Amino acid sequence: MTPQASTPAYRRLSVEERRSQLLEAALSLFAHRAPEDVSLDDVAEAAGVSRPLVYRYFPGGKQQLYEAALHSAADELRTCFDEPHEGPLLPRLSRALDRYLGFVDEHDTGFSALLQGGSVVETSRTTAIVDGVRRAAAEHILSHLGVAEPGPRLRMTIRMWITAVEAASLIWLDEEKQPPPDELRDWLVEQFAAVLAVTARRDAQTDALVQALAMDL
Amino acid sequence: MTPQASTPAYRRLSVEERRSQLLEAALSLFAHRAPEDVSLDDVAEAAGVSRPLVYRYFPGGKQQLYEAALHSAADELRTCFDEPHEGPLLPRLSRALDRYLGFVDEHDTGFSALLQGGSVVETSRTTAIVDGVRRAAAEHILSHLGVAEPGPRLRMTIRMWITAVEAASLIWLDEEKQPPPDELRDWLVEQFAAVLAVTARRDAQTDALVQALAMDL
Numbered sequence: 001m002t003p004q005a006s007t008p009a010y011r012r013l014s015v016e017e018r019r020s021q022l023l024e025a026a027l028s029l030f031a032h033r034a035p036e037d038v039s040l041d042d043v044a045e046a047a048g049v050s051r052p053l054v055y056r057y058f059p060g061g062k063q064q065l066y067e068a069a070l071h072s073a074a075d076e077l078r079t080c081f082d083e084p085h086e087g088p089l090l091p092r093l094s095r096a097l098d099r100y101l102g103f104v105d106e107h108d109t110g111f112s113a114l115l116q117g118g119s120v121v122e123t124s125r126t127t128a129i130v131d132g133v134r135r136a137a138a139e140h141i142l143s144h145l146g147v148a149e150p151g152p153r154l155r156m157t158i159r160m161w162i163t164a165v166e167a168a169s170l171i172w173l174d175e176e177k178q179p180p181p182d183e184l185r186d187w188l189v190e191q192f193a194a195v196l197a198v199t200a201r202r203d204a205q206t207d208a209l210v211q212a213l214a215m216d217l
Numbered sequence: 218m219t220p221q222a223s224t225p226a227y228r229r230l231s232v233e234e235r236r237s238q239l240l241e242a243a244l245s246l247f248a249h250r251a252p253e254d255v256s257l258d259d260v261a262e263a264a265g266v267s268r269p270l271v272y273r274y275f276p277g278g279k280q281q282l283y284e285a286a287l288h289s290a291a292d293e294l295r296t297c298f299d300e301p302h303e304g305p306l307l308p309r310l311s312r313a314l315d316r317y318l319g320f321v322d323e324h325d326t327g328f329s330a331l332l333q334g335g336s337v338v339e340t341s342r343t344t345a346i347v348d349g350v351r352r353a354a355a356e357h358i359l360s361h362l363g364v365a366e367p368g369p370r371l372r373m374t375i376r377m378w379i380t381a382v383e384a385a386s387l388i389w390l391d392e393e394k395q396p397p398p399d400e401l402r403d404w405l406v407e408q409f410a411a412v413l414a415v416t417a418r419r420d421a422q423t424d425a426l427v428q429a430l431a432m433d434l
Contacts, residue, residue: 160381163384171376175369201407202400
């Protein structure tokens with residue numbers, strides 16, 4: 001380790017590096033405290049920089065910082081869904097869920113605050129960011145299922161399952177992260193297969209997918 | 218019809234009757250417009266009363282009116298869950314869902330605005346009202362299942378299903394109320410049975426319930 005690396009406050013960072021450093025510090029604070037309880041002072045302290053510096057990067061104050069941190073978390077969350085289109089389908093879903101649950105575990109309180117709403121900093125813009133991630137999740141699943149034009153029943157099934165996964169994540173955080181993440185992941189994958197099978201009884205498109213999934217295993 | 222009944226503005230109503238009349242007028246407006254687009258003037262006009270009268274009942278203005286309307290809608294929603302503890306279980310769930318979907322159909326935009334959040338009038342108090350209804354729904358289901366002390370896996374399954382039902386309701390409103398309510402209801406009941414069956418594989422308490430449900434049918 002060079003001396004510079006151990007004293008990050010005095011290293012000359014590029015604008016982008018500095019911004020990332022501040023967002024990272026903010027995200028680590030949001031992970032253990034409600035957004036309304038995190039001040040710009042706290043972020044400055046956590047990042048080891050001066051308060052004016054934080055204000056220079058986020059002149060809109062707390063709300064701007066929160067939205068920027070949320071954008072950065074949403075981008076990170078999206079990368080959880082990146083999974084090669086190779087091999088059996090359910091194990092792909094399983095690997096994506098592993099990364100997603102890792103994200104939930106890491107961001108903890110910030111994740112709950114965001115999804116539960118009712119926070120003082122919630123605005124229609126933050127809701128739009130979260131909805132964007134939900135849509136991305138649904139699109140990823142459909143692309144792995146190889147469906148370009150999902151019918152309403154298949155689309156509804158997938159959106160319902162995504163919402164159920166969110167609910168499970170919040171309950172999981174609330175219940176001291178029980179059951180263990182591996183069990184939760186397997187359980188969620190099984191629920192996915194089960195609700196698809198239910199929809200298959202009333203929808204030919206979903207039925208064809210369920211047949212393909214069964215051959216896949 | 219008596220002449221008085223056709224000119225409600227000039228009938229002498231008790232305080233409680235007047236309050237109910239105003240809340241009903243407000244709820245019918247929220248059903249077709251976002252909460253932030255409903256003014257006290259609109260409510261006065263819809264109820265056929267003067268604006269000062271509306272202010273007398275809701276001195277806190279729009280926010281107070283919205284919260285009161287929400288409380289009244291939450292009470293109504295709770296009555297949808299009332300179902301005698303008699304006969305096979307899944308048909309009981311089916312009847313409760315029928316009433317619930319009737320409520321969603323009637324309250325329409327107001328229902329979406331409330332659950333989707335991001336509304337300017339959303340506060341932690343409105344979130345608490347909605348959470349109270351969710352909890353009531355979960356308790357009703359557990360009481361019908363005859364479970365006094367649900368384990369974490371059973372509780373999580375039921376809460377996930379309730380969230381999935383909410384998601385389905387919002388999508389349903391968004392997609393011009395397709396599929397027809399009877400089909401949606403049956404589909405949701407089938408999903409309930411399917412996710413319980415999945416949980417039964419890893420939870421003895423749920424397994425016992427699923428056996429009982431199967432005997433029931």
